[in-house]
Amino acid sequence: VHTSPAYAPQEVPDYARTLDPARLGDHVDRLYRAAWALCGSREDAEDLVQETYARVLAKPRLLRNDDDLGYLLRVLRNTFASQLRTASRRPRTAPLPEDVDPVDPSGATRPAEALEAAEVFALIHALPPDFRDALVAVDVAGLSYREASKLLGAKEATITSRLHRARRQVAAGMESAPTGVLERKAR
Amino acid sequence: MTHTPMSDMTPLTPEEEARLDRMRAALGEVSAPAGLRARIDAERAHTRPARTRRRLALGGGLATACAAIVVALVLVLPAGSGGPTVVEAATLTQLPATMPAPHSDPDHPGRLQESNGGLRYPYWEDRFHWRPAGAREDRLGGHRATTVYYEGHHGERLGYTIVDSGPLDLPPGARAVRRGATTFWVFRRADAPVVAWLRHGHQCVLSGDATIPAGQLIALAGSEY
Numbered sequence: 001v002h003t004s005p006a007y008a009p010q011e012v013p014d015y016a017r018t019l020d021p022a023r024l025g026d027h028v029d030r031l032y033r034a035a036w037a038l039c040g041s042r043e044d045a046e047d048l049v050q051e052t053y054a055r056v057l058a059k060p061r062l063l064r065n066d067d068d069l070g071y072l073l074r075v076l077r078n079t080f081a082s083q084l085r086t087a088s089r090r091p092r093t094a095p096l097p098e099d100v101d102p103v104d105p106s107g108a109t110r111p112a113e114a115l116e117a118a119e120v121f122a123l124i125h126a127l128p129p130d131f132r133d134a135l136v137a138v139d140v141a142g143l144s145y146r147e148a149s150k151l152l153g154a155k156e157a158t159i160t161s162r163l164h165r166a167r168r169q170v171a172a173g174m175e176s177a178p179t180g181v182l183e184r185k186a187r
Numbered sequence: 188m189t190h191t192p193m194s195d196m197t198p199l200t201p202e203e204e205a206r207l208d209r210m211r212a213a214l215g216e217v218s219a220p221a222g223l224r225a226r227i228d229a230e231r232a233h234t235r236p237a238r239t240r241r242r243l244a245l246g247g248g249l250a251t252a253c254a255a256i257v258v259a260l261v262l263v264l265p266a267g268s269g270g271p272t273v274v275e276a277a278t279l280t281q282l283p284a285t286m287p288a289p290h291s292d293p294d295h296p297g298r299l300q301e302s303n304g305g306l307r308y309p310y311w312e313d314r315f316h317w318r319p320a321g322a323r324e325d326r327l328g329g330h331r332a333t334t335v336y337y338e339g340h341h342g343e344r345l346g347y348t349i350v351d352s353g354p355l356d357l358p359p360g361a362r363a364v365r366r367g368a369t370t371f372w373v374f375r376r377a378d379a380p381v382v383a384w385l386r387h388g389h390q391c392v393l394s395g396d397a398t399i400p401a402g403q404l405i406a407l408a409g410s411e412y
Contacts, residue, residue, distance in 0.1 A: 021231055024227075024231075025224070025227065025228070028219040028223070028224060028227060029217070029218045029219050031219075032217070032218070032219035032220075032223065033214055033217055036217070046220065046222075046223045049219070049223060049227070050223060050226050050227060050230070050363070053227045053230055053231075054230055054359070057230055057231060116209075116213040116216075117213045117214060117216055117217045120210050120213045120214060121214075139207075139210070139211060139214070140214060161196065164196055164199075167199065167203070167207055168199060168203065170206075170207065170210060171199065171202075171203035171204075171206040171207055171210075172203075174206040174209070174210065175202075175206065
């Protein structure tokens with residue numbers, strides 16, 4: 001993926017294409033889930049996805065393949081890392097007024113499932129970063145092992161190992177979830 | 188970490204697999220909130236390729252000190268050099284009035300006689316105690332830009348600018364707030380909150396003294412819907 005604004009036109013390979021903004025909306029749900037798992041907060045996830053789209057839409061983007069989702073996830077992760085680095089020293093441009101509620105804050109279709117999803121996201125967020133990234137890429141965003149390998153810059157065998165450990169930890173967390181919500185469907 | 192690599196890679200038990208199936212099912216129930224989708228749509232509507240974008244990057248006290256220079260630049264730049272921005276439109280809300288205050292329109296209750304692009308300005312004195320205090324007209328990137336100034340009980344001042352154009356570029360970091368079906372964009376310029384939104388596709392901007400909170404600006408802007 002080429003994102004450098006200095007990328008000279010004569011260097012653009014024949015198979016490069018411009019990211020189509022009209023298609024970006026197809027990936028909002030997956031990006032939102034990935035963002036929630038990374039941030040651990042629904043509200044921060046919304047901000048992260050919005051910022052990701054703002055960055056992507058700020059200028060034309062050249063891609064070398066059809067993996068729009070992989071590209072968006074890369075920007076999402078970079079934006080998340082950037083936000084972590086600067087959060088303590090950069091004031092927000094304009095805090096939301098206290099009397100304004102976000103629209104459709106649940107983001108889920110049914111209350112019970114929303115609660116269950118929130119607990120699952122909390123478990124994923126609590127994973128060690130390498131494990132969490134692998135699980136977010138494959139189980140949350142739906143990338144293949146190969147795509148996750150490219151996204152995370154690790155060998156497929158490493159992704160496989162991290163993913164397996166991440167799944168085991170999440171499964172253990174679901175077993176001991178205090179509210180019992182996660183076990184409701186098993187009864 | 189007490190796990191060994193071998194123990195970590197032992198196959199998952201059926202119970203663990205079942206829990207992971209429920210994990211995937213729970214995650215599959217989650218979709219992006221409608222508000223987030225609307226903000227992204229609005230972002231796309233406001234976004235143009237960088238090479239056609241013209242930015243004036245001034246902030247804080249510098250923007251205040253150089254406001255007159257900025258306005259001069261804004262108003263003389265040719266339309267072909269790129270579209271004007273919301274920040275430039277917000278500059279107009281801080282300028283002095285050059286025309287008398289428009290009167291309320293007896294034929295359109297709740298509206299003033301001043302309009303731009305077919306959009307009439309709101310009459311806020313009875314409901315919100317903001318009386319019209321003056322007006323001005325400018326050209327912004329070739330578009331007609333009109334501003335009506337309102338004055339509050341204690342001399343607070345705000346300006347309402349309508350640009351006879353489509354959506355203008357927003358500054359980085361602008362935050363979206365939904366009220367009903369309308370998305371309002373909020374940011375700060377020279378310490379004063381600025382609210383920008385679209386009325387029938389025309390760019391509207393509301394800003395005033397730094398003491399007027401963004402929530403009050405949104406409430407005023409949203410009162411028209």
